[in-house]
Amino acid sequence: MFDLHRLRLLRELKHRGTLAAVAQALSYAPSSVSQQLSQLEAEVGVPLLEPVGRRVRLTEQAEILVAHTEAILQRLERAEADIAASLTDLNGTLRIASFQTAALTLVPTALGLLRELHPHLRVHVTHMEPEKALPALQARDFDLIVAEEYPGNPNPRPAELQQEDLLDDTLHLALPMPADGTETDDPMAALLSLADHPWVMEPEGTAARHWAMSLCRNAGFEPDVRFDTTDLLLHVRLVEQHHAAAFLPDLVWSGRPPTVPLRHLPRGRRTRRVFTVVRRGRTQHPAIQACRDALRRASALHSQQA
Template identity: 70%
Template sequence: MFDLHRLRLLRELKHRGTLAAVATALSYSPSSVSQQLSVLEKEVGVPLLEPVGRRVRLTEQAEILVAHTEAVLERLEQAQAEVAGSLTGITGTLRLAAFQTAALTLVPPALTLLRAAHPALRVHVTEAEPESALPALRARDFDLVVAEEYPGHPHPRHPELEEVDLIRDTLRLALPVGAGEGAPGDQPWVMEPEGTPARRWATALCRDAGWEPDVRYESTDMLLHLRLVEQGHAAALLPDLLWCGRKPTVPLLELPGGHRSRRLFTVVRGGSSRHPAVRACREALARAAEDLDRAAGGR
């Protein structure tokens, strides 16, 4: 019978890409990881890794082992969820990742709800963009991720992950005071960095309108986007969630139909979806989203 610990190391290598990254994540030395994988190769009786430049790649047989390891780990997560569900209270630690806007507006009220209902539950929060948080969720660095999807730009789906819709967040064109409605193509712009889903969506939206945006400022920080608009330096595409029910401080214009809202959703691994802590956190986030939606008054 193959050793599960060594199989997990092989799985970690698939998700993290290098022996050094596996060693860092698991607090091992790279040489220890390499030795354990060598032992696993002897147990299996076939090569599991092949060199590609300075890196290594999993062989076909290694990919088969990883697929079965994923199934075993999912069953173990299901067992953990059932054991936790048999207890009278929710305890332990839940590791939550959320992108900035959600971390600012949805996470704090959700934490308040969780603290009141489940005081023994410890929630560890990390601000992370979905493009890094979702792979980390698959690698079991997080238990729950709040992610986003922009109109016309669906993110890759993974069968081992389970998504639940949270809220539709309206997006609007924000212009400096006095810019006028016909001026977005003449304005400097602030956008998220090249290669991000938000940047691809925003660039496509501008091009569909017939002009190329003059992007002078790049940041994932929506508060910086807002400050640049407020002080007359740039136009931006801002989500309603940023206002958190407050009155906007800059002029906002509607976007064309089909481009008006992003989808916010929670993501967990399928094996942990029934864990009481995961379910409680999802419910708290959903309640926080509903409260913010009501506060916005359908703006």
């Protein structure tokens, strides 16, 4: 019988990419990880790793083992959920990752609801954008993440992960100048009127940046992006002080009146989807269910205030 601990190390290597990353994540010495994987190779009787330059990659047989390991770990998570469901009180630690505007608007309200209903449940929250949070969820660094999906930019949907919608968040064009009282009915014309202005956008490689660039190019111009940041509160400040145009979601206002002039975006491109993601083996865990319920209630409260 193969050693489960060593199988988990092989799985970690698939998700984290390097022996050094596995060692850092698990607080092991790299030599210890390498030794454990060598012992696993001896148990299996076939090579599991092959060199590629200065790194290693999994062989076909190693990929087969990882697939079975995923199934075993999913089953163990279901067992953990069944044990938790048999108890009368929720305790332990729930690890959440969330992108910024949901972390500012939805998560604090959800935490208050969880504290009231389950005072012994310890919730740890990390601000992390979906591009990094989804792989970290697969690597079991988190139990639940709050993620976003922009129009025309669908996220990968690995079979081992399960999504549940929270809300649709409307996106607006934010003007870097006082409103002149003559709002155009044509969203593309409103966009094109800002072709010569500086812009603030999220960094290259993010879904938000890809969506924003596509929107501007469809309107007929290449935006002059002078500010790159995932901090949407900085986006707001730069627009308020007339330094840049931006695309801002409703969530950034946390139910308060907007502080900058806003214009509609083209239909079909004006709403991002906000949702939670968990590993399938954790969907029935009482702490996951309680957190999702709290986030749904927080989303409903936000929608009422918007």
